[in-house]
Amino acid sequence: MAPSVLKLEISRLGRLMDRLPIEDERRNMLVAVRYRLGLLRDVVLGDFETADLESCDEHLRSAILSLGFRPDAADRVAVAGTTAATGAGLENNLDNIADRLGYVRERLRRLR
Amino acid sequence: MYKKIFVPVDNSEHSVTSVDLAVELAQAYDAELVGSHAYAARLHDYRFKQMEFTLPDEYLIEEEMEKQRKVHDTLITMGLELISDSYLVVMQARAEKAGLQFQPKMYDGKNFKVIADDINSSDYDLVIMGALGLGAVKDSQIGSVCERVVRRTRTDTLIIKNLADIKDQVKPNTNGVDHKDGSGIVVAVDGSPESFAGLKTAIQLGKTFGKTVEAISAYDPYLHYAMFNSIVHVLTEKASKVFKFQEQEQLHEEVIDTGLAKIYQSHLEVAVKIAEEEDFDLKITLLDGKAFEKILEYVRRTKPWLLVMGRIGVHSDETMDIGSNTENLLRLVPCNVLLSSQRFTPAVDVQAESSMIWTEPAQRILDRAPDFAKGIARTTVHRWAMERGHSVVTVSVLEQALGTILPKSSMMAMGIIADDVARTKIEAGDDQTWVCGNCGWVARGFEPQKCTVCSSPKDQLQKLDKAAIEGLAPLEGAIIEEQSFDKVKLKYTAEARAIVKAIPDGYQRRRAKAKIEKRARVRKIDLITRAMVAEVVDVTEIETLMLEEKGELGQRAVDAAVDAATETERNTRDGQYSWTPDAVARLARVPEGFMRNATKRRIEKLADTAGTDLIDLATVEEGVKIGLRLMEEAIKKKNAEKGEDDQ
Structure with missing residues (x-):
């Protein structure tokens, strides 16, 4: 279950990143989240039996925290106007990603 | 819980009770029993020779002396073995009657040393031994063998002091948390991993024998007063001013003394949580005063069946043989004692929730986080703070803790990066922009030395001009x-x-x-x-x-x-190279590990030579082909060398 969710979220984050202008503070946040999920994906796709579940949890915690502490709307740079992709739609998307990652984390914690 | 229980026996009352309890525990946990007796044959032989001259004259005749020596030799070599055997036969019979597996052991040597050596080289998980041996007298508190073995081993050890019938000792106590005479279990908790492991053991014993368990913790608020009073008499007036004695005293009163109570109360609260996880009801009591004295008073008053303690305490160095409070209590308490050498560290979250305090500004920052991130942030900060010995989360602690896993943008979003950092960023402007070729992180207004997300080196960062x-x-x-x-x-x-x-x-x-x-x-x-x-x-x-x-x-x-x-x-981006899907698939067919890594490096070199960053199937095929050729050459060369060696 986890690899599929992670792959899905990584590609979703990639698409969201592409929609944001380079100076939008949220872009680096998405980069960090995607990077952590990439590391986690490598772990769960590898030899999961011997995987360090503590490090899996750390990647997920970091990703969820980054999504939680994201720049406020006032700090965002409005380049090319705000659209569904960069405005409230994006915020909802990020909340949903965080929810799904929280679910994955909860499942992984049961394995520890 | 216990799988192999070891009992050194000497036929003393304490030893007999040790065997009785060992049988009870082995039955409860389906454990194997090992009994041993140590005899010092060589020591007896040596002593006999030393005392020969004290024999009456009729023995000091050549033939008679030789005869007596032979008699004594027989006694030493066979008699002591027979005595040891007879000690162990009793234990063997008890084990067999209870349907338990039993292994007898005998050794010749200095008792405490051979027993400790055996414990340290075996996989026993519990040692049960009497506090006193055959040589005990009225005022004996603890026997030398027991004390020396305890100091030299690191296995849980249950020391028998109570000589009442074991069936009475292990009876359940049904009077709630109040102890009936000799019935409950008291655990001394000081926050050390040994004491928490002892608590877990006590809970298991409590469950097994239907006994109540009570955790007690003692802190000493008076030590600092004593220290200050002794200092004040030796300081000169000038030194007192430098030392700021009054301020120091006030600080200690307000912070250390009240803080100590909080710390030890938090250990008890952690103990309750551990018990709750085991679905076990635990009574807790906080005591103030010199730890061993207060615990001793408490044990004398409540008369538990067993006192459980960590072998060493929270302030002990790991190399110490036994903590001072444990040592004193081992000598003085009237009940059985279990010294826990196992270690258990409660989840840091459990410890932190009971002991960590947040300042208002730090709490306000945390409250800004959405619900899904709040708990994780709190745990992250707690872990970071506890590892570094903090007990209060300030904004600075929060900033450093989250800084280990959050990107700078999120830190700024939370308002926990100092204003000057934000100002520097704004003043730097957007003239320069760098993008990490590995993860896509963007740096604007400054020249990064490495990627802050994936740590890629500077040469992986592309400048956008x-x-x-x-x-x-x-x-x-x-x-x-x-x-x-x-x-x-x-x-x-x-x-x-x-x-x-x-x-x-x-x-x-x-x-x-x-x-x-x-x-x-x-x-x-x-x-x-x-x-x-x-x-x-x-x-x-x-x-x-x-x-x-x-x-x-x-x-x-x-x-x-x-x-x-x-x-x-x-295409897949890997560092500075872009791999086509069929190139990636072909490389994946190369055996993983050294061969694949070497082939990959060779292919990247080929791309460099061709002046491109695009790696397609043809490039990979060429790299693989070169690799195969090199391998063939290496095998040929090795075979040739082998042929020469054989000749």
Whole structure:
């Protein structure tokens, strides 16, 4: 279950990143989240039996925290106007990603 | 819980009770029993020879002396063995009657030493031994063998002091948490991993024998007063001022004394949580005063069946043999004692929730986080703070803790990066932009030394030079404004716009245009040039077709342009190289590990030689081919060397 969710979220984050202008503070946040999920994906796709579940949890915690502490709307740079992709739609998307990652984390914690 | 229980026996009352309890525990936990007795044959032999001269005259005749020596030799070599055997036969009979597996052991040597050596070289998980041996007298508190073994071993050890019938000792106590005489279990908890392991053991014993368990913790608020009073008499007036005695005393009163109570109360609260996880009811009591004295008083008053303690305490160095409070209590308490050498560290979250305090500003920052992140942030900060010995979370602690896992943008979003950092960032401006080729992290306004997300080195960071890109524009004709797919206006050079317009299929054209515009906006480039279009479509092919026949572009060119875009999208970026999907698939067929890594390096070298960052199937095939050839050569060379050696 986890690899599929992670792959899905990584590609979703990639698409969201592409929609944001380079100076939008949220872009680096998405980069960090995607990077952590990439590391986690490598772990769960590898030899999961011997995987360090503590490090899996750390990647997920970091990703969820980054999504939680994201720049406020006032700090965002409005380049090319705000659209569904960069405005409230994006915020909802990020909340949903965080929810799904929280679910994955909860499942992984049961394995520890 | 226990799988192998070891009992050194000597036929004393304490030893007999130890065997009785060992049988009870082994039955409860389906454990194996090992009994041992140590006899010092060589010591007896030596002593006898030393005392020969004290024998009466009739023995000091050559023949008689030889005869007596032979008699004594027989006693030493066989008699002691027989005695040991008879001690162990009793234990063996008890074990067999209870249907337990039993292993007898006998050794010749100094008792405490051979027993400790055996414990340290075996896999016993519990040692049960009497506090006193056969040599005990009225005022004996603890026997030398017991004390020396305890000091030299690191296995849980249960020391028998209570000589009442074991069936009475292990009876359940049903009077709630109040102890009946000799019935309950008291655990001394001081926050050390040994004491928490002892608590877990006590809970298991409580469950097994239906006994109540009570955790007690003692802190000493008076020590500091004693210390200060002793200092005040020796300080000169000048030194007192430097020392700020009154302020120090006040600080200690307010922080240390009240803090100590909180710390030890938190240990008890952690103990309750551990018990709750085991679905076990635990009574807790906080005592103040000298730890061993208060615990001793408490044990004398409540008369438990067993006192459980960590072998060493929270302030002990790990190399210590026994903690001072444990040592005193081991001697003085009237009940059985279990010294826990196992270690258990409660989840840091459990410890932190009971002991960590947040300042208001730090709490306000945490409250800004959405619900899904709040708990995780709190745990992260607690872990970081506890590892470093903090008990209060301030903004500074919060900043450092979250800084270990959050990107700077999120830190700024939370308002926990200092204002001057934010100001520096703004003042630096946006003239310079660097993008990490590995993860996509962007640095603006400063030249990064490495990627803060994936730690890629500086050479992986690509500088985006807006001025250089825009400088090409005048060479490409007039500037034309175009509307993007989401109604934003962007500028094209005439040449760039013509190439895009030349893509005949409407869908593919819109797709390519959107992609080009997206790239430009990500880089914050307002003007789209031919070079930027070329990143997405095969410009040369389209331009050739444009020149061939105006308005009659063949489907082949469109397909090529679209394919180029699609292929670029599918490629995998790995550092500075872009791998086509079939190249990645081919490399994956090379055996993982050294061979694949070496092949990959060889392929990247081939791409470097060819002056491209694109690695396709042909490049991979070439790299694999070279690798196979090198391997063949190496095998041939090795075989040749082997042939020479054989000759």
